[in-house]
Amino acid sequence: MGIAVLSGVIASLDSKVDPQYPPAAKWESHTPGTVTPVIPQTDESQPSRFIACVSREESAKRLRGIFFNLGGLGPSVDVLVAENVKAVQQSDVILLCCKPQLAQTILSEPGLKEALDGKLLISILAGVTIIQLTAMVNPGTKVIRAMPNTPCKIREGMTVVSTIPQSPSMDLDCKIILNIFSSIGRCRFLDEKHFDACTALSGSGPAFACIFLEAMADGGVMMGLPRAEALELAAQTLQGAARMTLQAGTHPAQLKDAVTSE
Numbered sequence: 001m002g003i004a005v006l007s008g009v010i011a012s013l014d015s016k017v018d019p020q021y022p023p024a025a026k027w028e029s030h031t032p033g034t035v036t037p038v039i040p041q042t043d044e045s046q047p048s049r050f051i052a053c054v055s056r057e058e059s060a061k062r063l064r065g066i067f068f069n070l071g072g073l074g075p076s077v078d079v080l081v082a083e084n085v086k087a088v089q090q091s092d093v094i095l096l097c098c099k100p101q102l103a104q105t106i107l108s109e110p111g112l113k114e115a116l117d118g119k120l121l122i123s124i125l126a127g128v129t130i131i132q133l134t135a136m137v138n139p140g141t142k143v144i145r146a147m148p149n150t151p152c153k154i155r156e157g158m159t160v161v162s163t164i165p166q167s168p169s170m171d172l173d174c175k176i177i178l179n180i181f182s183s184i185g186r187c188r189f190l191d192e193k194h195f196d197a198c199t200a201l202s203g204s205g206p207a208f209a210c211i212f213l214e215a216m217a218d219g220g221v222m223m224g225l226p227r228a229e230a231l232e233l234a235a236q237t238l239q240g241a242a243r244m245t246l247q248a249g250t251h252p253a254q255l256k257d258a259v260t261s262e
């Protein structure tokens, strides 16, 4: 999931500075009700350097290949193996993307608490609460939770971010978070009490949608359509229906009625 987020952020930054990567037409900014902001390119909160941490050399090799193939800023991502403290020392914002059960082990590495002091720690871990995370770091570390989903990779993600606690750097933290997550899709702030529901709905939602998508395509194949076209028809139909709701503000029930008229 960390790769999806980072790939999306890099694609977004590349689209701003390099004509080879033209900005995707972001229909979402025209959607009624969206809070996704337009942020000036010169904003100091814009990420400029990236370090990815892994524990195994084979993962590092895979990540370097992925980032190299992204082009643009991709090859500039530093991939470090078992050097979390060094990476955190060199960073202002840390995205924690390990499996939930590894948080304690990683955050208790010698020197990591000190390296995190005063910095923004954004955890995407499902089910690990802010209270639990706060207990694993020094009091000066600002802990935020985010729940993204895999379409972040193509900048069509949905990320929910926990409400930012009051602090002198609150406005900058908010800008940083929006810079990251609104560049890779939609971003909403919600109270942490909603996180389990968000994990089920949007965090895991792409898997549910794909079960339905595959079933629609299979239905098309059963009716005699070639597999590739059946999949394209099903995917574009789901995308179109979803966008009718987001862009045009049409209620799903209205959409359903509109295709079941006599």
Ligand SMILES: NC(=O)C1=CN([C@@H]2O[C@H](COP(=O)(O)OP(=O)(O)OC[C@H]3O[C@@H](n4cnc5c(N)ncnc54)[C@H](OP(=O)(O)O)[C@@H]3O)[C@@H](O)[C@H]2O)C=CC1
Binding pocket: 001, 002, 053, 054, 055, 056, 057, 059, 060, 082, 084, 097, 098, 099, 100, 102, 106, 124, 125, 126, 147, 148, 149, 150, 203, 204
């Ligand atoms: N999958 C999804 O759709 C979503 C997942 N999430 C959350 O994202 C998190 C990650 O999930 P997922 O991407 O599937 O997990 P992965 O196992 O694919 O990725 C975890 C990454 O953490 C690295 N890692 C593990 N241990 C260490 C360590 N000690 N030091 C540095 N890096 C380490 C791994 O590197 P290595 O392989 O080298 O150990 C790997 O790159 C989970 O907490 C999950 O709840 C949130 C939203 C959606």
